Each structure stands twice: as structure tokens, then as C-alpha cells.
Amino acid sequence: MQYYFAPMEGVTGAAFRSVHHRWFGGVDKYFTPFLTPTEQPRFTPRQLREIAPANNEGLPVVPQLLTRRAADFIWAANALAALGYHEVNLNLGCPSGTVVSKGKGAGFLADPDGLDRFLDTVFSAVSVPVSIKTRLGVRDPAEFGRLLEIYNRYPVSELTIHPRVQKDLYRGAPRRECFAAALARSANPVCYNGDLVTRADCLAAQAAYPAVSALMIGRGLIADPALARRVKGGPGADIATLRAFHDNLYGRYCTLFGSRHNAMLRMKEVWSYLLFLFDGSEKLGKRLKKAADPREYELQADAIFRSLPLRADAAYGWYRPA
Ligand SMILES: Cc1cc2nc3c(=O)[nH]c(=O)nc-3n(C[C@H](O)[C@H](O)[C@H](O)COP(=O)(O)O)c2cc1C
Structure with missing residues (x-):
């Protein structure tokens, strides 16, 4: 089964795609916004x-x-x-x-x-x-x-x-x-x-629709950037790789936008999905989203990487009952 990264305006631009490919991969096609x-x-x-x-x-x-x-x-x-x-x-x-x-x-x-x-x-x-x-x-x-x-x-x-x-x-x-x-x-x-978010969602879709040529994932792949790789039998995300992915992407945005403030805003979009991969992220997630300047943002991102454990699957429940 082929896995595609869905186009997501404001998130999956060229910098995001190349940084995702470098650290996680598992994606057969990336669609541009x-x-x-x-x-x-x-x-x-x-x-x-x-x-x-x-x-x-x-x-x-x-x-x-x-x-x-x-x-x-x-x-x-x-x-x-x-x-x-x-x-x-x-x-x-x-x-x-x-x-x-x-x-x-x-x-x-x-x-x-x-x-x-x-x-x-x-x-x-x-x-x-x-x-x-x-x-x-x-x-x-x-x-x-x-x-x-x-x-x-x-x-x-x-x-x-x-x-x-x-x-x-x-x-x-x-x-x-x-x-x-x-x-x-x-x-x-x-x-x-x-709405494919977990490995089980993907495997269930593969089983339910054996005739499809591919499955395309958007929000679920930002919430768990290793999802496609994992469905194909590869390793899941770990904190060190997520941090490297984060730092690489933030650095690319700082260069691209010429502004750490704008890079921070773009990273907050990524975090609005990625936070669901961290267990108990409500409090630190709220602080990160509230961060008004890049220094504060960097401290909060660091605190998340240092203190929160990863979940086995992202808990992104946009349609599931709470
Ligand atoms: C913030 C955002 C931006 C999106 N941008 C695009 C886009 O540029 N082109 C497109 O075809 N779909 C776009 N979509 C739709 C996604 O590609 C996808 O169809 C949708 O999120 C459902 O898939 P998912 O449940 O795996 O996220 C966007 C969705 C979101 C939430």
C-alpha cells in the first residue's frame, strides 16, 4: 500500500516536506498545498x-x-x-x-x-x-x-x-x-x-479497502510524523528524533522567513497537531501556544521534549467521541 502526505496549506510547504522526509520518511508522495x-x-x-x-x-x-x-x-x-x-x-x-x-x-x-x-x-x-x-x-x-x-x-x-x-x-x-x-x-x-490517525486506523483501512491504490493522511501524519513509516513496519517516533525534526524545521523557518517570530507562529501550527503525541500535554501545550516571543516558545518546546512521555499513538480525536 502506498502512503501519501496530504496537502495542508500553511503546514506542508517545501521546508516541512524535506525535513519530514529527512527524519521520518515512509511517505510515497508528498502533495503540495x-x-x-x-x-x-x-x-x-x-x-x-x-x-x-x-x-x-x-x-x-x-x-x-x-x-x-x-x-x-x-x-x-x-x-x-x-x-x-x-x-x-x-x-x-x-x-x-x-x-x-x-x-x-x-x-x-x-x-x-x-x-x-x-x-x-x-x-x-x-x-x-x-x-x-x-x-x-x-x-x-x-x-x-x-x-x-x-x-x-x-x-x-x-x-x-x-x-x-x-x-x-x-x-x-x-x-x-x-x-x-x-x-x-x-x-x-x-x-x-x-481521519486516519493511528496505526490501527491505517491497517483497518487497508483491510476494508484492498482495492485502493493508496491511503492519504494529513493531520494524523503531523500529529505522528512517523505514522507512515510505522505502518510499513518501521520504527515509531522517539523524543530525540522528534527534537531533531523540530530544531531542523524551526531553523529552516527562521532562515526562510528571516524572523524567529514568524518561524514560531508556523511552528505553533505544527504543534497544534504534534501535541497529541505527548501524554499529558494540556498544561505545557497551553503555555507553548501562549508564548508571545521566540525565547519563551523555545523554553516551552524544550520543556515538552524534556518532561513529557510519548504516546503509542497520537490521541487526535477530531471525530471520535471524547
Ligand atoms: C489546515 C489545513 C489545510 C489544508 N490544505 C489543503 C490544500 O492545500 N489542498 C487540499 O487538497 N487539501 C487541503 N486540506 C485538506 C487535507 O489535505 C485533507 O484532505 C484533510 O485534512 C482530511 O485528511 P486528514 O483527516 O488525514 O487530515 C487542508 C486541511 C487542513 C486542516
């Missing part, structure tokens, strides 16, 4: 930093694009192919209001005819395999019947399904029965994504 191509057929300097081969060396990376304009997708996908990428992913899952109101991400799912025309144009013009990351629909999972018929008409290299609708955001349990039905009817390879 979405890039939005515009009518100007060139990437911005910020986008270029994200996708520059030099910043992704030795990593299996799949760039993700967010747009509803076929022409913009085509120039960007072909430019990415020219940079050496072997796959480009289309985001049809982002549920955020600002994206959806422009008819992009999960918002595009409200317009199946437009999506069909978009895919028809894209697949006749791109020079690189295109995969799709989708939700089940906007309001009702029954919308997926029509959407899957459309996807089945195109050579989608892999269809990642996050079995929620846009209105669910990330609430409630993933709609597993809808996923199973879609898996049975997809003409293209399918990847499952949603």
Missing part, C-alpha cells in the same frame, strides 16, 4: 520557491493546482511537466468559503457540466498525468453519482476521495459507506483520505 495559477502564464516567486526542483530534491512531490479555468490549469500543468514533475493534482475538495464562493475547490462540484467541459479541455491538452482530489459533493453525498460518471470518462491517474461534502467541512465522521460505493464504481485508481 494548492497553488493558484492566474491568467498570467507564469508562477509567482513564492510559488516558484514551493515547486523549484532544488527545494524538493530527492522527494516524490506532486504539485496541486486550484482553479476553474482550463487555460490556467493547462499552462501551469505543462510548466510543471517541463520542470520535471510526473503528475499534477487538481483540487476539487477545498471547502473554505473564499475558495468555494469563486466556484473553485469543492465549489466546482456544484457545476458538474462546467467541470465536465473543464476536464474535456484539460485532458486533451496536458502533457502530464493528472490526478484529482475530490469531496463527495457540496451538500449531499448523492451528488457523487453524477460526479463519478464524469470522472470515469477521463484518464484520471488517481482519484483521491475525501468522503465528506463541502458543508461538512472537517466535522463528523467520514462517510465511509459512500466511499466504499464509489470505490466499487470508479474506472480509475482510487486513494482514500480522511
Whole structure:
């Protein structure tokens, strides 16, 4: 089974990916957070930093694009192919209001005819395999019947399904029965994504869906950066490696942002998941999140590494009853 690191805007940028790969690995593909191509057929300097081969060396990376304009997708996908990428992913899952109101991400799912025309144009013009990351629909999972018929008409290299609708955001349990039905009817390879946190979750998903080509994990892999490696039979995380990972990432952010304060803010995002791997992290976690300056932040991170034991699995319970 292949394991993918889900794209997570604000967390899984180039620095995070390379530091994760260095200290933990176990991931078969890393998807970039979405890039939005515009009518100007060139990437911005910020986008270029994200996708520059030099910043992704030795990593299996799949760039993700967010747009509803076929022409913009085509120039960007072909430019990415020219940079050496072997796959480009289309985001049809982002549920955020600002994206959806422009008819992009999960918002595009409200317009199946437009999506069909978009895919028809894209697949006749791109020079690189295109995969799709989708939700089940906007309001009702029954919308997926029509959407899957459309996807089945195109050579989608892999269809990642996050079995929620846009209105669910990330609430409630993933709609597993809808996923199973879609898996049975997809003409293209399918990847499952949603709420895999523990090794047992991953093994259960492998057993439940032997036909999937891959499992994609987002929050669970930030909460336990060794999760993919561990599921494949490798070692779990230990404090020394987590600390090395932390210090490496914090150092990279300090250089990248030219500001320890901004690096601290970015690290707090990582900790909002990683804290769940530490037993009894409530008190120190609260202090770390409250830290107003980098010196204080560093002291609190150090206290966590020195005093809290690791759990066997991250206790990240976004959908489980408390
Ligand atoms: C903070 C955050 C940022 C995200 N950014 C993206 C993104 O850029 N592109 C995308 O397709 N999905 C994005 N997602 C969705 C994740 O890729 C993933 O589908 C979702 O978190 C469910 O998987 P998980 O339960 O394994 O985390 C984001 C989710 C979160 C919470």
C-alpha cells in the first residue's frame, strides 16, 4: 500500500516536506498545498520557491493546482511537466468559503457540466498525468453519482476521495459507506483520505479497502510524523528524533522567513497537531501556544521534549467521541 502526505496549506510547504522526509520518511508522495495559477502564464516567486526542483530534491512531490479555468490549469500543468514533475493534482475538495464562493475547490462540484467541459479541455491538452482530489459533493453525498460518471470518462491517474461534502467541512465522521460505493464504481485508481490517525486506523483501512491504490493522511501524519513509516513496519517516533525534526524545521523557518517570530507562529501550527503525541500535554501545550516571543516558545518546546512521555499513538480525536 502506498502512503501519501496530504496537502495542508500553511503546514506542508517545501521546508516541512524535506525535513519530514529527512527524519521520518515512509511517505510515497508528498502533495503540495494548492497553488493558484492566474491568467498570467507564469508562477509567482513564492510559488516558484514551493515547486523549484532544488527545494524538493530527492522527494516524490506532486504539485496541486486550484482553479476553474482550463487555460490556467493547462499552462501551469505543462510548466510543471517541463520542470520535471510526473503528475499534477487538481483540487476539487477545498471547502473554505473564499475558495468555494469563486466556484473553485469543492465549489466546482456544484457545476458538474462546467467541470465536465473543464476536464474535456484539460485532458486533451496536458502533457502530464493528472490526478484529482475530490469531496463527495457540496451538500449531499448523492451528488457523487453524477460526479463519478464524469470522472470515469477521463484518464484520471488517481482519484483521491475525501468522503465528506463541502458543508461538512472537517466535522463528523467520514462517510465511509459512500466511499466504499464509489470505490466499487470508479474506472480509475482510487486513494482514500480522511481521519486516519493511528496505526490501527491505517491497517483497518487497508483491510476494508484492498482495492485502493493508496491511503492519504494529513493531520494524523503531523500529529505522528512517523505514522507512515510505522505502518510499513518501521520504527515509531522517539523524543530525540522528534527534537531533531523540530530544531531542523524551526531553523529552516527562521532562515526562510528571516524572523524567529514568524518561524514560531508556523511552528505553533505544527504543534497544534504534534501535541497529541505527548501524554499529558494540556498544561505545557497551553503555555507553548501562549508564548508571545521566540525565547519563551523555545523554553516551552524544550520543556515538552524534556518532561513529557510519548504516546503509542497520537490521541487526535477530531471525530471520535471524547
Ligand atoms: C489546515 C489545513 C489545510 C489544508 N490544505 C489543503 C490544500 O492545500 N489542498 C487540499 O487538497 N487539501 C487541503 N486540506 C485538506 C487535507 O489535505 C485533507 O484532505 C484533510 O485534512 C482530511 O485528511 P486528514 O483527516 O488525514 O487530515 C487542508 C486541511 C487542513 C486542516
